[in-house]
Amino acid sequence: MVSQPQSKTGIVKHLTNFIESRLPLEEMRHLAEKKLIPQHKHSVWYYLGGIAGMLIGIQILSGMLLMVYYVPEISAAHASILKINSQVNFGWFMRSLHSWGANLLILALFVHLFSTYFMKAYRKPRELTWWSGLILMVVSLGFGFTGYLLPWDDVSFFATKIGLDVASKMPLLGSAVAYMLRGGDTISQATISRFFVIHVAVLPALLIGLLGGHLFLVQVHGVSEPDVFKKLPPEKKTYEKFFPVFFLKDILVWILALNVLFGLTVFFPWSLGPEADPFAAAPMGIKPEWYFLAPFQMLKLVPPMIGPIEGELVGMIIMVCIALGFVIVPFFDTGLSKIKSRVATAFGVFVLLSLVLFSLWGALS
Ligand code: HEM
Incomplete structure (x- = not known):
């Protein structure tokens, strides 16, 4: 007997059955459907965490592609960025996307931080969500600081120098931490090597662990309700299901945010200054x-x-x-x-x- 080619839906069904018999997909779906999003005039702030998550995805993807051509050596770093900008197909786009993405991510995180703060979402039982968020903010600023030096242009070099000089004034550990980050008293090859490893290995590892914990906690506690909403009588409180209703709206907001990101990336490509000269005077107004x-x-x-x-x-x-x-x-x-x-x-x-x-x-x- 000649076997008929399996229809596509048949394959999908088999695949679904295969996964369902090995993973608690039904329970996961129930869990996602159980989560409710309160509807009130501040609900818009619930989108910010999701926007940050989407931008982190963009940063990871574009960052991995940049790593293919970037060389973390003071004699080659600037030239490798020039090559990415001018010779690699869509290299300029990926670099501009990564740089604009970093700025939008930090902006989204500041808004997320202050909106959760003013909604009092740090209160019991969300203290751990709040603290994990604070560490995520520090990690994200760390990404910004370490990534800024990597192109090795004059502005990034001197801004990093000033940043580390300021950090070294921090009471107690400041000078030791700045010394370790620099790999000595001056910014050199040791600094770029350290910043590169921190940027592409240490911080991503911290980010993934912390973000997993942060999102797990959001799932466990659900989103918080502002005081005014909490005090409403039950018949006046309205909610919508996270899955699929709010999740689909989340995706719509991501598409809007992506439009802004792509617009900035394409119409204002990220620039590159002249190569850093450690012996030159710092440019004016750095x-x-x-x-x-x-x-x-x-x-x-x-x-x-x-x-x-x-x-x-x-x-x-x-x-x-x-x-x-x-x-x-x-x-x-x-x-x-x-x-x-x-x-x-x-x-x-x-x-x-x-x-x-x-x-x-x-x-x-
Ligand atoms: C790496 C970055 C981060 C990502 C991807 C992220 C993601 C999320 C997501 C998806 C939510 C649920 C939806 C929402 O309320 O927006 C959330 C909730 C929350 N996040 Fe973040 N977050 C990040 C950083 C932060 C920071 C910097 C803080 C502040 C210190 C923070 C504090 C919170 C709190 C307190 C909640 C609970 C909000 C509520 O229950 O209403 N997160 N986060």
């Missing part, structure tokens, strides 16, 4: 990336000495205290005291406004 501008500008404004203490050190201590405020906020504002809740909100508004104002000031000065 500045770090926008997301490090606020602390940079603040440190520029402090006087050299405040009483017997170095001004920069005082500035650093203030910034460390602000960061600690974000770490301890779940202990402070547990939701039981209205006054503490207002203090936490005021603290968030103060930090957000300071970040925006100092960044604008830094960019325009």
Whole structure:
């Protein structure tokens, strides 16, 4: 007997059966369907985490492609980026996509951080989600800082130099960490090797582990409800299913975000400055990336000495205290005291406004 070629649906059915008998797909589907998204006027902020996740996917893909041609050596790094930009098919596109993607990711993360903060999503039982998020923010800024040096152009070289000099002023471990990152007292081959390994191996490993934990916690606790929504009578509360309703909307928002990303990538291709010359003077008005501008500008404004203490050190201590405020906020504002809740909100508004104002000031000065 001649066997008939199997229809496509038959193959799909066999494959589904194969997977279903080996993985708890039904349970997974139930779990996804059980998750409900509250509908209120702040629901838009629930999209931000998903946008960040989508952008991380783009960064991983474009980063892997860039690694094929990038050479982490001071004598070849700049030339390898020039080659990517001008000789490799779609190389300019991948590099521009990776650079714009990094900036949009950090922007999305800042919005995600502050929106979850103002929605009080750090309160019990989401403290671990909040802390894992804070570490993810540090990891993402670390990606930005280490990646910036890799093209080895003059701006990236001097911005990194200034960044590490500032970091070395940090109380206690600052100078030891800066020394380790540089691989000595000056930026050299040792620095680019370290930054490369941190950028393509250490941080991705941390990111994947932390992100897995973060998303697992979001699945376990569901998304938080703002105070006003929580107080509504049950008949006035409306929800939509995460799967498939909110998930499909998520995809729509990703498509919109991708349009913005591709628009920037294509119409404003990421530039490359002249090759770094470690012996030259720093170019005039050198500045770090926008997301490090606020602390940079603040440190520029402090006087050299405040009483017997170095001004920069005082500035650093203030910034460390602000960061600690974000770490301890779940202990402070547990939701039981209205006054503490207002203090936490005021603290968030103060930090957000300071970040925006100092960044604008830094960019325009
Ligand atoms: C690498 C980056 C990150 C990704 C991909 C990510 C992803 C997500 C996703 C998909 C959600 C659920 C939907 C939503 O509420 O947006 C979420 C929730 C949450 N994220 Fe993130 N996140 C990241 C970083 C952060 C950061 C920097 C923070 C803040 C410190 C943070 C804090 C939270 C909190 C508290 C929730 C729970 C929100 C709620 O229940 O309403 N995440 N995250």
